[in-house]
Amino acid sequence: MSRSPSIPDRPHRDIDSDLPDDERLEALRGHYEDLVDVNEQLSEQLDDAEDRRERLQGKVDRIERENEMLKSSSLYIATVEDVLDDEQVIVKQHGNNQEVLTDVSSRMVDRVEAGDRVAVNDSFAIQTILNAETDARAQSMEITEKPDVTYADIGGIDEQVREVREAVEQPLSEPELFDEVGIDPPSGVLLYGPPGTGKTMLAKAVAHETDATFIKMAGSELVRKFIGEGSRLVRDLFEMAREREPAIIFIDEIDAIATRRTESKTSGDAEVQRTMMQLLSEMDGFEARGEIRIIAATNRFDMLDRAILRPGRFDRLIEVPEPDESGREQILEIHTRDMNVADDVDFAELAADTDGYSGADIESLATEAGMFAIRNDRDEVTHQDFVDALEKIEEDDSSDVVSSAGYFYQ
Numbered sequence: 526m527s528r529s530p531s532i533p534d535r536p537h538r539d540i541d542s543d544l545p546d547d548e549r550l551e552a553l554r555g556h557y558e559d560l561v562d563v564n565e566q567l568s569e570q571l572d573d574a575e576d577r578r579e580r581l582q583g584k585v586d587r588i589e590r591e592n593e594m595l596k597s598s599s600l601y602i603a604t605v606e607d608v609l610d611d612e613q614v615i616v617k618q619h620g621n622n623q624e625v626l627t628d629v630s631s632r633m634v635d636r637v638e639a640g641d642r643v644a645v646n647d648s649f650a651i652q653t654i655l656n657a658e659t660d661a662r663a664q665s666m667e668i669t670e671k672p673d674v675t676y677a678d679i680g681g682i683d684e685q686v687r688e689v690r691e692a693v694e695q696p697l698s699e700p701e702l703f704d705e706v707g708i709d710p711p712s713g714v715l716l717y718g719p720p721g722t723g724k725t726m727l728a729k730a731v732a733h734e735t736d737a738t739f740i741k742m743a744g745s746e747l748v749r750k751f752i753g754e755g756s757r758l759v760r761d762l763f764e765m766a767r768e769r770e771p772a773i774i775f776i777d778e779i780d781a782i783a784t785r786r787t788e789s790k791t792s793g794d795a796e797v798q799r800t801m802m803q804l805l806s807e808m809d810g811f812e813a814r815g816e817i818r819i820i821a822a823t824n825r826f827d828m829l830d831r832a833i834l835r836p837g838r839f840d841r842l843i844e845v846p847e848p849d850e851s852g853r854e855q856i857l858e859i860h861t862r863d864m865n866v867a868d869d870v871d872f873a874e875l876a877a878d879t880d881g882y883s884g885a886d887i888e889s890l891a892t893e894a895g896m897f898a899i900r901n902d903r904d905e906v907t908h909q910d911f912v913d914a915l916e917k918i919e920e921d922d923s924s925d926v927v928s929s930a931g932y933f934y935q
């Protein structure tokens with residue numbers, strides 16, 4: 526901080542009134558010049574003070590703005606890629622991988638380093654540097670207040686929708702039915718089947734229907750990304766659900782934390798075991814008729830440790846298979862609802878030609894057909910576009926070294 530400038534002494538001269546006029550005049554002139562000097566010094570000091578006041582006011586304004594920004598709600602998670610001169614950094618937003626050049630406030634500029642995870646606001650200004658704990662928590666869970674997926678968006682698995690509604694939705698929306706009959710609803714529901722068949726959609730649709738918070742955690746990430754933190758994050762997951770009930774906890778790829786015990790005793794296995802034990806103890810101490818429902822999903826039913834299937838744990842199993850022909854037709858209709866589809870498109874024929882396609886595959890087919898229309902300068906998607914898209918997908922698949930049929934489920 527700069528020191529306050531000293532105030533100049535008041536000029537003083539003794540002027541003898543007996544002096545001859547010309548000498549007195551000279552002395553007065555000298556005094557006058559001293560006064561002008563002091564006056565100049567004082568006005569310089571005044572200008573400096575004014576400058577300093579403006580600078581401080583600028584700081585106050587900036588801090589107030591930062592404060593306001595911090596108070597505004599949603600922040601997004603990003604990673605700092607590069608710190609440039611002039612208080613600027615390049616960040617990459619998680620989720621959409623968008624890279625943005627943004628300013629860093631002076632209060633943070635010395636602390637930000639490439640590789641840091643940060644929270645940014647709508648205008649990408651960095652608000653906080655995340656510590657490892659908040660970071661892991663934010664990254665390991667996906668939280669949606671009320672997902673926008675509805676049962677009408679799910680095709681070809683009506684029976685599974687019915688079962689999920691009975692096992693998960695009803696205990697939340699009509700708990701008194703269970704009280705009256707005197708039974709506990711299923712503790713946890715396990716959805717199993719090939720990838721891309723709608724398991725996540727089912728869980729989201731129940732959350733939508735019951736106005737519940739959807740909290741998703743991926744088992745594989747717990748094991749791969751958050752080594753050593755698995756059991757703490759599982760505890761956090763249930764705590765988060767309790768804070769936000771009604772809530773649907775969705776544990777995707779549960780096989781990653783609930784694999785059959787192997788003989789090997791590596792530290793990695795011990796850590797996975799600890800994570801699973803934490804999950805089991807959370808479920809065991811759970812109020813079955815409460816406002817939190819648990820759904821898990823797996824493509825590898827064969828790998829599951831049977832301990833998680835015991836009564837009071839995942840005691841309702843629902844298989845979600847690949848759609849059959851009429852299911853595929855329904856899914857095609859769902860995924861073309863918002864597309865400008867020509868009258869000649871024959872969904873029944875396309876459904877017959879897509880044996881082995883999952884719901885996710887059918888969604889890609891519809892998008893690919895739309896791309897053919899755009900490439901040909903049309904705004905209407907024709908049957909031929911779907912046929913071309915099918916051919917392209919088959920070609921791409923056959924040149925793919927890794928086969929997608931690598932899952933097992935009972």
Ligand SMILES: Nc1ncnc2c1ncn2[C@@H]1O[C@H](COP(=O)(O)OP(=O)(O)OP(=O)(O)O)[C@@H](O)[C@H]1O
Pocket residue numbers: 678679680681682719720721722723724725726727777822823824856859883884885886888
């Ligand atoms: N039965 C379905 N009806 C409509 N769309 C579907 C269906 N199944 C999958 N899809 C489409 O595929 C996408 C992926 O589906 P979803 O994530 O629910 O599959 P999943 O079974 O959870 O897959 P994974 O096992 O790979 O996690 C959905 O967003 C949806 O667009």
